Amino acid sequence: MATDDSGRRTIGAVDKSLRVLEALRSMDGATLAELAEEIDLSKGALHTHLATLSDHGFVEHRGDHYALGRRFLTFGEYVRNSVPLYRAAKGEVDELAAETGECVHLITEEDGLESILYESFGDRAVGREFFLKNREEMGRYLHYSAAGKSILSQFSEAEIDDLVDRHGMPKGTQHTITDREEFKAELERVREHGYATNDEEDLLGIRAVGSPIFSPDGEVLGALSVSAPASRLQGDRFTEDLPRIVKEYVNIIEVNLQTGDVSV
Known part of the structure; x- marks a missing residue:
């Protein structure tokens, strides 16, 4: 012992x-x-x-x-299928990928890092190999992804400080926010608008939009995000259209969580 x-x-x-x-x-x-x-x-x-x-x-x-x-495959599938968020969201993730043609990510937080619960790739998806490789990592940083910012926007200031103290704020690219106070201001904007953006902060040439997912009790369970080439996420598509679509799907997922409707 x-x-x-x-x-x-x-x-x-x-x-x-x-x-x-x-x-x-x-x-x-x-x-x-x-x-x-x-x-x-x-x-x-x-x-x-x-x-x-x-x-x-x-x-x-x-x-x-x-x-x-x-x-390990059977253990992994058992663990994932036991998560209510996965069961409530899988079908919506697939539908969103089909509608947008892009990469769609269902993310949760574990020990202050990103955990990929499920992903789906539309017929125009870019970065597939990059995202698939990420699944093999033990945990990626939350501060430079749209889904991660969405989740962290629901953390208290003390929780954010603790997370930064433990994991730091390393750069994903030269566009990553690495200043603590600037990042807190970014999270305030996420709370105000109900969605987060990733403007080439994780991977150059890729933008993303994400929104938090809440349980019926108001607890943040994870986030839904869509990533695409920056050339396809310009202007209103990046700041209005895609955020609206993502939030519509989040709404459906949250209803599924309340009613018990599942897709697996």
């Missing part, structure tokens, strides 16, 4: 197995020798962890190469 930084008792063997899984994910698979260089465990101990994880389907072993197992 071990303890973590907060003094809670933890199980050392489980912690080591999780470290093995994290390493396999970050290394995109590895040999036993490569893992031994990455993790402070002997090859014998590593082999024991890998064999146990393999027996349960969480690791696949091909030749001398180890990789994450497909058992």
